[in-house]
Amino acid sequence: xxxxxxxxxxxxxxxxxxxxxxxxxxxxxxxxxxxxxxxxxxxxxxxxxxxxxxxxxxxxxxxxxxxxxxxxxxxxxxxxxxxxxxxxxxxxxxxxxxxxxxxxxxxxxxxxxxxxxxxxxxxxxxxxxxxxxxxxxxxxxxxxxxxxxxxxxxxxxxxxxxxxxxxxxxxxxxxxxxxx
Numbered sequence: 746x747x748x749x750x751x752x753x754x755x756x757x758x759x760x761x762x763x764x765x766x767x768x769x770x771x772x773x774x775x776x777x778x779x780x781x782x783x784x785x786x787x788x789x790x791x792x793x794x795x796x797x798x799x800x801x802x803x804x805x806x807x808x809x810x811x812x813x814x815x816x817x818x819x820x821x822x823x824x825x826x827x828x829x830x831x832x833x834x835x836x837x838x839x840x841x842x843x844x845x846x847x848x849x850x851x852x853x854x855x856x857x858x859x860x861x862x863x864x865x866x867x868x869x870x871x872x873x874x875x876x877x878x879x880x881x882x883x884x885x886x887x888x889x890x891x892x893x894x895x896x897x898x899x900x901x902x903x904x905x906x907x908x909x910x911x912x913x914x915x916x917x918x919x920x921x922x923x924x925x
Contacts, residue, residue, distance in 0.1 A: 754800070758793065758796065758797070761793070762793060765786075765789055765793075769782070769786050772785075772786075780823065783819075783822050783823060783827075784823070784827070784830075787815055787818065787819055787831050788834065790815050791812070791815060791831070791834055791835055791838050792838075794808065794809075794811040794812055794815065794835075794838075795838040795839070795841070795842050797811070798811075798839065798842050799842050799845065799846075803842055803843060803845075803846035804843055804846060804863055804867065804868065804871055809839055809875060812835035812838075812839060812875075812879060813878070813879065813882050815831055815835060816828055816831050816832050816835060816879055816882050816883050816886065817882065817886045819831035819832075819883070820883060820886035820887040820889075820890050821886070821890055824887060824890065824891075825883070825884070825887035825888075825891070828882075828883035828884075828886060828887045829880070829883050829887075831883070832879040832880050832882070832883040835879050836872075836875065836876040836879050836880075839872065839875050839876075840872045840876075843868045843871060843872060844868075846863065846868075847863055847865065847868050
């Protein structure tokens with residue numbers, strides 16, 4: 746494909762991203778199905794990241810790091826279980842992109858990339874490293890999110906206790922005149 750086709754493809758991806766953003770905003774108003782909407786958004790984002798990795802060199806693409814952002818978002822909004830699910834799907838998507846590249850069922854639009862033939866060992870090592878990093882991020886991010894929630898809950902309890910103590914002290918000070 747030439748430069749013109751690459752531009753059209755990039756414009757199409759950007760248009761899809763904007764349309765999905767509008768759909769996300771509309772779906773956000775339906776709080777009843779919030780968790781399902783989050784999963785759908787993350788799945789669509791995984792597809793877009795996979796397409797980006799595919800179009801920018803596959804094994805040589807640095808955009809595979811975007812999967813980590815999706816895993817962190819999943820940990821924030823869905824907890825540990827959701828982060829592990831998204832890490833699994835991201836791992837499978839990345840492995841699929843590399844498999845497609847290895848089987849030469851691709852067109853590489855990125856002019857800079859691997860200059861030598863892709864070896865199966867390279868692909869397996871990349872997949873193992875990425876899968877390990879995705880699951881490590883899922884565990885660490887979910888741990889941090891859980892700790893933050895516990896700390897926030899503890900802070901709310903302390904704040905409530907402080908407010909009750911403040912009311913007690915005000916009551917004592919206001920009733921001092923009556924006692925005297």
